[in-house]
Amino acid sequence: MSIRLHEIGKHFGRTQALEPIDLDIAEGELVGLLGPSGSGKTTLLRIIAGLETADNVAGARILFGERDVTHLHVRDRRIGFVFQHYALFRHMTVFDNVAFGLTVMPRKSRPSSGEIRSRVHRLLEMVKLEHMAHRYPAQLSGGQQQRGSLARALALRPDELLLDEPFGALDAKVRQELRRWLRHLHDELNFTSLFVTHDQEEALELSDRVVVMSNGRIEQIDTPDELYRHPANRFVFEFLGDVNHLEGTVRNGVLTCGDARLAVDLKDGPEELLLRPHELELAPSATQHAHLPVCVTAISPVGAEVRVELEADWLGEPWLATVSHADYERLHLTRGTRLYAVPRRWHRFSDEASQLRQPTAA
Numbered sequence: 001m002s003i004r005l006h007e008i009g010k011h012f013g014r015t016q017a018l019e020p021i022d023l024d025i026a027e028g029e030l031v032g033l034l035g036p037s038g039s040g041k042t043t044l045l046r047i048i049a050g051l052e053t054a055d056n057v058a059g060a061r062i063l064f065g066e067r068d069v070t071h072l073h074v075r076d077r078r079i080g081f082v083f084q085h086y087a088l089f090r091h092m093t094v095f096d097n098v099a100f101g102l103t104v105m106p107r108k109s110r111p112s113s114g115e116i117r118s119r120v121h122r123l124l125e126m127v128k129l130e131h132m133a134h135r136y137p138a139q140l141s142g143g144q145q146q147r148g149s150l151a152r153a154l155a156l157r158p159d160e161l162l163l164d165e166p167f168g169a170l171d172a173k174v175r176q177e178l179r180r181w182l183r184h185l186h187d188e189l190n191f192t193s194l195f196v197t198h199d200q201e202e203a204l205e206l207s208d209r210v211v212v213m214s215n216g217r218i219e220q221i222d223t224p225d226e227l228y229r230h231p232a233n234r235f236v237f238e239f240l241g242d243v244n245h246l247e248g249t250v251r252n253g254v255l256t257c258g259d260a261r262l263a264v265d266l267k268d269g270p271e272e273l274l275l276r277p278h279e280l281e282l283a284p285s286a287t288q289h290a291h292l293p294v295c296v297t298a299i300s301p302v303g304a305e306v307r308v309e310l311e312a313d314w315l316g317e318p319w320l321a322t323v324s325h326a327d328y329e330r331l332h333l334t335r336g337t338r339l340y341a342v343p344r345r346w347h348r349f350s351d352e353a354s355q356l357r358q359p360t361a362a
């Protein structure tokens, strides 16, 4: 079922938590709500769930498919949700937790106890907890508890699944596993899912589309690829990954900052350029267009790439470069190595318009 929001806003007293927003989520889509703390993600999710009411303005509408649910109680919206505050009931076994929603259904729509049992077993199989059906939540790991919460949410066969920081409290490796598992489950069962996260990597890896929010506003809605390649503004660019800043003054096509120089095809005046860590090369000497002397202050060789922290007198904050293991060895990088940063490209945001530039020769 699709989810459509029209003019949904929210005030808490005088605080505007959400500016009126429109949002269309297609049937079967997996959409991530991404933004810093306080940007309004949870408020939006709670309004869709029916746990919070939107500002009562004439045009405010929430539609699930063709069904107008704007004024429906949470119970009647028929959605599944996994919220941190709705963890598994501690005094019930995993089986009873998953069965709970079915056992409290009104008698005329409630499945028979045999049907409930087989449905719960199927769900537990799906979330790989079939051998733990008789355990209590306290006897499960955090990841197993989250899978149990998901099974409970899915028991009522919702068309929409809402998840608020579903993997928030788990360690990095378990998060990774659960992410992949949720993606597969979503594709297999084909419900429409909306999840809240403040973790960029999680949003980009898991979502068909990501809604980037800040200050109660939607900054951009796009596929992960489009967001990364074509950020709508500086906020989105900075929020989606590590960024190095180069501030200086341009004169005659050269940006100068202390003893650093970079050839740029920009007008004279003050400028700030933004550079991603993987867009920086490290070289033993300066080039014709870039003279950016730096000193290595920290190295982290864990993972597919080597993260190198760089400092210089002309830098207000350290830079981060990511280089291949081959380059790391070729350049004999250690703390204290002095060398040059050579940007492959840089970005610049002016008048809220996105610009991507390749460096120019001087």
Ligand SMILES: Nc1ncnc2c1ncn2[C@@H]1O[C@H](COP(=O)(O)OP(=O)(O)OP(=O)(O)O)[C@@H](O)[C@H]1O
Pocket (backbone or CB within 6 Å): 012, 015, 016, 017, 035, 036, 037, 038, 039, 040, 041, 042, 043, 044, 198
């Ligand atoms: N019940 C409430 N009463 C008053 N203000 C609230 C209430 N709930 C949220 N807010 C405010 O609304 C704004 C948005 O909060 P919300 O919880 O939606 O943000 P969030 O993006 O989910 O943040 P986080 O990632 O920290 O959970 C914040 O400024 C918050 O302080």
